[in-house]
Amino acid sequence: MNNFNKTALCLTLSATCGVVAAAGAPLAIEEVTVTAERRSASLQSVPLSVSAFSKDSLQTLQATTLGDIQNAVPNLTLHDGDASNAVVYLRGVGQIDSLSFADPGVGIYLDDVYLGRAQGAFLDVLDVERIEVLRGPQGTLYGRNTIGGAVKYVSTPASEEFYTELEASFGNYQRRDLRATINGSLIENHLFGKFSVASLDREGYSDNLFDSSDDGDKDTIAWRGDLLWQINERLQLDVALDRSSGDSDTSRTPVRETAVFGIPANTDVRRVDANFNDRNELEVEGFSMRARWDLNDQWQFKSISSVRSMDYRTHLDLDATSLALFGVFVDQEQEQWSQEFQLSFDNDSTRVVAGLYAFHEEDDTESGIFGPDLAFVTNSLNRQENDSLALYGQLNQQLGESLTLIAGIRYTREDKDFSRQQEFFDPATAYPPRLGQGLLITDVRAHDTWSEVSPRLGLQYQLNADVMVFFNASQGFKSGGFDGRSQTPFQATPYQPEILTAFEAGIKSQWLQQRLRFNAAVFVNDYKDLQLSSFIADDGGSFAALFTNAGEAKIQGLEIELTGLVTENLSVDVNLGYMDADYKEYIGPNGTDISAQRHLVNTPEWTARLAPRYTLPLGDLGDLTFSLDVSYRDKTYTTVSSSEVLAQDGYSLVNAGISLEAPDQRWRIALGGKNLTDKAYLAHGFDLSDSLGYQLGYYGAPRTYSLTASYRY
Numbered sequence: 001m002n003n004f005n006k007t008a009l010c011l012t013l014s015a016t017c018g019v020v021a022a023a024g025a026p027l028a029i030e031e032v033t034v035t036a037e038r039r040s041a042s043l044q045s046v047p048l049s050v051s052a053f054s055k056d057s058l059q060t061l062q063a064t065t066l067g068d069i070q071n072a073v074p075n076l077t078l079h080d081g082d083a084s085n086a087v088v089y090l091r092g093v094g095q096i097d098s099l100s101f102a103d104p105g106v107g108i109y110l111d112d113v114y115l116g117r118a119q120g121a122f123l124d125v126l127d128v129e130r131i132e133v134l135r136g137p138q139g140t141l142y143g144r145n146t147i148g149g150a151v152k153y154v155s156t157p158a159s160e161e162f163y164t165e166l167e168a169s170f171g172n173y174q175r176r177d178l179r180a181t182i183n184g185s186l187i188e189n190h191l192f193g194k195f196s197v198a199s200l201d202r203e204g205y206s207d208n209l210f211d212s213s214d215d216g217d218k219d220t221i222a223w224r225g226d227l228l229w230q231i232n233e234r235l236q237l238d239v240a241l242d243r244s245s246g247d248s249d250t251s252r253t254p255v256r257e258t259a260v261f262g263i264p265a266n267t268d269v270r271r272v273d274a275n276f277n278d279r280n281e282l283e284v285e286g287f288s289m290r291a292r293w294d295l296n297d298q299w300q301f302k303s304i305s306s307v308r309s310m311d312y313r314t315h316l317d318l319d320a321t322s323l324a325l326f327g328v329f330v331d332q333e334q335e336q337w338s339q340e341f342q343l344s345f346d347n348d349s350t351r352v353v354a355g356l357y358a359f360h361e362e363d364d365t366e367s368g369i370f371g372p373d374l375a376f377v378t379n380s381l382n383r384q385e386n387d388s389l390a391l392y393g394q395l396n397q398q399l400g401e402s403l404t405l406i407a408g409i410r411y412t413r414e415d416k417d418f419s420r421q422q423e424f425f426d427p428a429t430a431y432p433p434r435l436g437q438g439l440l441i442t443d444v445r446a447h448d449t450w451s452e453v454s455p456r457l458g459l460q461y462q463l464n465a466d467v468m469v470f471f472n473a474s475q476g477f478k479s480g481g482f483d484g485r486s487q488t489p490f491q492a493t494p495y496q497p498e499i500l501t502a503f504e505a506g507i508k509s510q511w512l513q514q515r516l517r518f519n520a521a522v523f524v525n526d527y528k529d530l531q532l533s534s535f536i537a538d539d540g541g542s543f544a545a546l547f548t549n550a551g552e553a554k555i556q557g558l559e560i561e562l563t564g565l566v567t568e569n570l571s572v573d574v575n576l577g578y579m580d581a582d583y584k585e586y587i588g589p590n591g592t593d594i595s596a597q598r599h600l601v602n603t604p605e606w607t608a609r610l611a612p613r614y615t616l617p618l619g620d621l622g623d624l625t626f627s628l629d630v631s632y633r634d635k636t637y638t639t640v641s642s643s644e645v646l647a648q649d650g651y652s653l654v655n656a657g658i659s660l661e662a663p664d665q666r667w668r669i670a671l672g673g674k675n676l677t678d679k680a681y682l683a684h685g686f687d688l689s690d691s692l693g694y695q696l697g698y699y700g701a702p703r704t705y706s707l708t709a710s711y712r713y
Helices: 003-021 054-061 066-072
Strands: 050-054 077-081 086-090 105-111 129-133 150-156 165-171 175-187 192-204 205-207 211-217 218-230 236-248 279-294 299-317 327-346 350-371 376-398 401-427 439-464 467-478 498-511 516-527 531-537 543-548 551-563 571-586 606-617 621-634 651-661 666-672 682-688 694-699 704-712
Touching: 050 054, 054 129, 054 211, 066 129, 066 211, 066 621, 192 666, 299 439, 299 666
Parallel strands: 105 150
Antiparallel strands: 050 129, 077 086, 129 150, 165 175, 165 704, 175 192, 192 218, 205 211, 218 236, 236 279, 279 299, 299 327, 327 350, 350 376, 376 401, 401 439, 439 467, 467 498, 498 516, 516 551, 531 543, 551 571, 571 606, 606 621, 621 651, 651 666, 666 704, 682 694
């Protein structure tokens, strides 16, 4: 353990001692309610590893997107990738590829609806009640199987109370965010409505030396409408519509980490060169209808219906120069619908949840490479249709006053139809290269079906009212598919499903009359047939991409989450994550085992966070709150190739904020700063050294600061 981790551990113990010293004060940590087990329950009573963030917690984190919770959860990686995609890893399980044929390893849910594509899943924080992060396989309680875990975004529901909320944020890089919400009763005691809208705008974090513009800006309009109909005491219907439209001037251009065809590497990570970054459009919209029928005091029926669509169009400059070498264009349209029926029974000693889930998805992606200076111009059309059907159920049976048995099972069947046509074009072809006018080199059609039975077995033991221990053994499954970059029928041979066998043991506890919360878990993941992408040179020395099963890996680790109320005004959050992750087998393109030469992606050995918060009461002026957030992330490999050039050494980030809130909580003014030391850190990378001879890196946000004012009436 390095010096930072020793320091973090000492600070943890110091915080604990501080709470002990304050044991005589009438304090208690606020209870957190989650729906991790598809019912409302206290976080401390759920026998799973769960982190939860309320609206107030997200404000303290200065969270504007899902990525802002990354450092607040042990062993979580969550950031935006190279193509407006959400890159999510939990306990070393995830998916880094942004193309539509690669299913996510961690599911993102918007109000119980699974988001099928990584594009559009990097959600902005708008009108949120809480965000939950569930670690480990979640198949026996959730409609869509999620092998590595789930991130649940829970919107604030409509309610009877009439109120309006207005919020404005202004910051560097010309940040201008405006948010507004109106909520109230439409028919007294029966129909409630809510509407939220946001305009999110800023300049890019990098300067483009090619045309003196900024690179990677944001220009998004998002809204959500919700109608909650309380038909009678037992029947409730919730209908929601949401839409997000992003039309940035530019996409995000990577930094040249090595020379690109004689052009030297970038010396400043905030200065890039790009002539093919002039488009980045992302539109996402959805409709959901959730019905809940309390059949009696013990039986409940739920129906969750959803239709969603996503349109994504972009130009990505993947040579990171002002030359026309390797521009990637994408025009993607995706539609999905899902239907989930769920029946539950609860009589205190016995709790049963059973469900039927159906999911259908269609995706058309036209994409290609525009590199006339390399005599390399292509275009392709990928069409994929996915159908998933699942039956799942879980029993929680109390065996005595303190012991509960947990048993679950899931059956999943997935069908995929895939076709791909690819054409090569004369280098003199004008952009865009039109399909049907080039040389057809790929014409692939394929279909396959996968099915799996995934069990779960667990025990929960309540030592006393404040201490609970649990054990879980579960299996996760992610279906196979077809390589969306395949150029021959052989490459379209399906890759195999991933299988994860996970074990965890944990404790959830509160001490010192609920002034200290200590939750911890140890886990072991046996991971088989990892689905990984790599970029190599083919037999002729030209660019080629592969998506294959790696073999086997083992990931084991520890997670600690601690919250302490040191005094009436001072609280401290501490978390610590540890992972020991290794490939046990990785069969490379040449057929040999290269596991000794590879490290798992996005699997830092240590993550840690220390976040004190102090509130100073100012009487009629309100409460003045100071917050500090210091996080650490150990060395991280950002690419499947385990490139040392694209590996990020361990680093720390420092965020801080100060806010003044009215006594009646009607208004709030906050000044915040993130990455105050202006640390330049790699979050994502492209290793094209084996095929094109160079490597590219994407960096996290620089130092940012903002002033936010909100008012509610």
